[in-house]
Amino acid sequence: MTNPSLLILPGDGIGPEVMAEVRKIIAWYGDKRDVHFDVSEGLVGGCSYDVHGTPLTDETMELAQSVDAVLLGAVGGPQYDNLDFSVKPERGLLRLRKEMDLYANLRPAQCFDALADFSSLKKDVVAGLDIMIVRELTSGIYFGEPRGIFKEGNERVGINTQRYTESEIERVARSAFELARRRNNKVCSMEKANVMESGILWREVVQRVHDTEYPDVQLSHMYADAGAMQLCRWPKQFDVIVTDNLFGDLLSDAAAMLTGSLGMLPSASLGAPMANGRPKAMYEPVHGSAPDIAGQGKANPIACILSFAMALRYSFDMGDEATRLEAAIEKVLADGARTGDLLGPEGGSPISTAQMGDAIVAALDASL
Amino acid sequence: MTNPSLLILPGDGIGPEVMAEVRKIIAWYGDKRDVHFDVSEGLVGGCSYDVHGTPLTDETMELAQSVDAVLLGAVGGPQYDNLDFSVKPERGLLRLRKEMDLYANLRPAQCFDALADFSSLKKDVVAGLDIMIVRELTSGIYFGEPRGIFKEGNERVGINTQRYTESEIERVARSAFELARRRNNKVCSMEKANVMESGILWREVVQRVHDTEYPDVQLSHMYADAGAMQLCRWPKQFDVIVTDNLFGDLLSDAAAMLTGSLGMLPSASLGAPMANGRPKAMYEPVHGSAPDIAGQGKANPIACILSFAMALRYSFDMGDEATRLEAAIEKVLADGARTGDLLGPEGGSPISTAQMGDAIVAALDASL
Numbered sequence A, B: 001m002t003n004p005s006l007l008i009l010p011g012d013g014i015g016p017e018v019m020a021e022v023r024k025i026i027a028w029y030g031d032k033r034d035v036h037f038d039v040s041e042g043l044v045g046g047c048s049y050d051v052h053g054t055p056l057t058d059e060t061m062e063l064a065q066s067v068d069a070v071l072l073g074a075v076g077g078p079q080y081d082n083l084d085f086s087v088k089p090e091r092g093l094l095r096l097r098k099e100m101d102l103y104a105n106l107r108p109a110q111c112f113d114a115l116a117d118f119s120s121l122k123k124d125v126v127a128g129l130d131i132m133i134v135r136e137l138t139s140g141i142y143f144g145e146p147r148g149i150f151k152e153g154n155e156r157v158g159i160n161t162q163r164y165t166e167s168e169i170e171r172v173a174r175s176a177f178e179l180a181r182r183r184n185n186k187v188c189s190m191e192k193a194n195v196m197e198s199g200i201l202w203r204e205v206v207q208r209v210h211d212t213e214y215p216d217v218q219l220s221h222m223y224a225d226a227g228a229m230q231l232c233r234w235p236k237q238f239d240v241i242v243t244d245n246l247f248g249d250l251l252s253d254a255a256a257m258l259t260g261s262l263g264m265l266p267s268a269s270l271g272a273p274m275a276n277g278r279p280k281a282m283y284e285p286v287h288g289s290a291p292d293i294a295g296q297g298k299a300n301p302i303a304c305i306l307s308f309a310m311a312l313r314y315s316f317d318m319g320d321e322a323t324r325l326e327a328a329i330e331k332v333l334a335d336g337a338r339t340g341d342l343l344g345p346e347g348g349s350p351i352s353t354a355q356m357g358d359a360i361v362a363a364l365d366a367s368l
């Protein structure tokens, strides 16, 4: 059997630093668990522009299409702010998402007990929170035509079009139901079927996919505004939430903020199953490239390491190893290890990016 | 000088009960402050259907158009669930909003210190919160054409259209800036100008209205997803938020839930200025008709009384009297008066709807 393949794209800013810690974790799995990956590496974002004049070369795009999973650090930085739109660092990321057709964006909102105090929510509301928002990522109002600013009589009118086909809804619904089966078997679908026809179709199709393919999963429907309320009131009532691109944009960010530790959150973007049964997949931390602290050994590598844990679970079918890695992170945090971003107003002495990575490796050792 | 005119539409369920307490407040203003209103009363919702076969008669609609402000209780109830869509209780409400062209929906998110424990947020995050969300209410994706579910090749597609003209944005922006001048002089406008052309136009027009008409007001812009985050993180950073129909739907409900006391919140829906300079206006509590407790004297009248306070401030230019009324409510709550909905898990003995109204009148007396 061949090893699973992984393309690492560290990117810009703190990307390379946090990715170096992921490499320690990957090495540990080879040494101690006999779990090996064929790892390749490439450039994306500003660092690719610096070398190749483009934020993503065709060669790297091709490589991304051929591997089992892509793990990306972060892209962007102030030195690229004035580049032409077509070669901005973010275009590299968007090209990956688009050409790999990554339609299901998985945004976990997890709260480690040790960090619950960082939330604006009361501790009992947020401690132990573990929900997953599945956001449709390649269609909806951010992509629909017609769009633009048009002249109409004496004034202008701004127009965007929300647009979902049955098959677009079906495939992201399947992603959500598959996920729920690996979790607590509950899906809540959110739309505005009370006032939007696209929401009526969304609800109908999600229900049909459920009834015909996933009758074992518990399905509920909620209007997206009520969903926003319930996320603020008692987020633990949810397991998997599936929603469209626009609602998912707001709800996933609100849910992320509820955890209070935005810099800790991983994400996955999944597409259709490939010939080997694995989904097209890209994993990346939610945080950005943080140019202000880049190169100083201050960055928190946990979001990137948790993104690798998601790859273990969703691309490589190694849920137990993902759980082991998450538990190691939980233990390190419970023991009090803190990078600078995790220090509260009372202060304390932060450890470095590398020290955090080493602490997680040590906790992995202790897990054996 | 003629008295300002007020049309009271108690509606269904707990509507008449809570409105009876507002009548006590109105009487108090006449007796003790020599502030008089020409009050008329009408039917809306199920009670109108029962008598007239329609949730709103043309006569009542005409009356609503002729008065200075409408104060509505609540509409709906299970006995009307199977009525034809066209005569459902909610249609009465929608007809009022539409024919009066109430384009600016004002949704305050206020948290009384005495009730801060009800919030899922930490007390310091929410105590004393007082922000106002201005939601565009008559245009945007809930109204734009084309809309529907259409056949396209082998499958169906659900379509809705986000659509804003410059003048639609201008008028709601003006509402927000006017409001800010009466408050803390700060407006934050929210859209997704990074991915939506309608958001680009929104931002441009709000900025232009600011620069040409309200340069004294502090204006900022925020992407709506970041806005959702910031509302969850530190809502007190805001004063007035202005946003479109869709984003406002989610953000105003999320903000309301943050206060923890959904049953306490008033709202106003304002339209264009009338000949006398007052805006077309309808005031109503955010809560519904609560048929499960109707007629039992258990309902909390505060949201409806706070809606009348908004009428004092925004229709009748009696901001000082509105503040007096709000302070009276604050005092009553601080003194421990609680209707059943305000009892926490530790219980206690609730007072009745009428007792709460009487307590507020007594606090008004004490304010003199």
Ligand SMILES: [Mg+2]
Residues within 6 Å of the ligand: A249, A250, A253, B225, B226
């Ligand atoms: Mg977002």
Ligand SMILES: [Mg+2]
Residues within 6 Å of the ligand: A225, A226, B249, B250, B253
């Ligand atoms: Mg709503």
